[in-house]
Amino acid sequence: MTLSKTLSILTVIIGSCLITIAKPSLATTDYPSKTITNIVPFPPGGLTDITGRIISEALSKKLNQTIVIDNKSGAAGSIGISQVIRSKPDGYTLGSITSPALLAPHILPKAPYDLRTDIKPIGIAYITPLVLVINPKYTPEITDMPSLIATGKKGSLNYSTGGLASTAHLTMELVKKELNLDITHIPFRGSSPAVTAILSGEIHFMFSDLASVLTHIKAGTLKPLAVSTTTRIDELPDTPTLSEVNIHSAKAASWGGMLAPKATPDDIIDKLSTALKEVLEDDNVQKRLKAAGAYPHYADSKTMQATINSDTAIWSEVIEENNLKQN
Secondary structure: OOHHHHHHHHHHHHHHHHHHHHHHHHHHHOOOOOOEEEEEOOOOOOHHHHHHHHHHHHHHHHHOOOEEEEEOOOHHHHHHHHHHHHOOOOOOEEEEEEHHHHOHHHHOOOOOOOOOOOEEEEEEEEEEEEEEEEOOOOOOOOOOHHHHHHHHOOOOEEEEEOOOOOHHHHHHHHHHHHHOOOEEEEEOOOHHHHHHHHHOOOOOEEEEEHHHHHHHHHHOOOEEEEEOOOOOOOOOOOOOEOHHHOOOOOOOEEEEEEEEEOOOOHHHHHHHHHHHHHHHOOHHHHHHHHHOOOEEEEEOHHHHHHHHHHHHHHHHHHHHHOOOOOO
């Protein structure tokens, strides 16, 4: 073989290699080049749907690309999340998630996924504080957390949450264990009927997401006794945290974020995560999220993964201790 032919062959080989190496970059530098689908694993009108729409609208403007919402509800959110997991990992199918979705694999008889290993996080977008409320009309003897605790140790109280093995329920199980309370959990199918129950006097107290009870707190029909966050929240500046009333086992708040199929390229995840961070700094987005009961709180992909891992460890243990897994 002549030297010139050898050089020609080498040139072709090297050129092919360079094209191959450059290909992933070329495939993602123009991302997104078509419509993105954001799967919301819960029905329209709920918190995950509302926040998902607010964030998707802002991201659409930031990325200069249409983002459509696709509600795929059922099985505690596992149907929608499973669809995200099975989707092509090209950045054009994403998912909105709230932390209660971590619980589905540990509650349902057959675990459809494990968020510790089966997805790639984009980032956390917000937290939703939990608040413990009473109806002062029907429980005049309870005026603060110490009086609720004292009454709760006598075995005469029941409480409601928006569902069995919800974040609110599991948090109260931690409180119950720490304080040795004798209280009865009455789960409802969602926060709305649980609120109706406490307003009618059927329930002594409720542990709820802030959005579901804030209107009634402002109207004076419900009284907040404590919030689950590590610091007081803007909407209820006079309401102490659980830590302030010497309850240390539960420092919980549900959170919401975005995820993608596991094999989604890192540069796409980085682009989406950066865009998420930037839209959460927008005053209008912050205002709209807070109005929905969600406090903007950005955390990057790695932090979201660490949060998924730690929350799963905590809540799966509580589920097991209280025999909450469905048969």
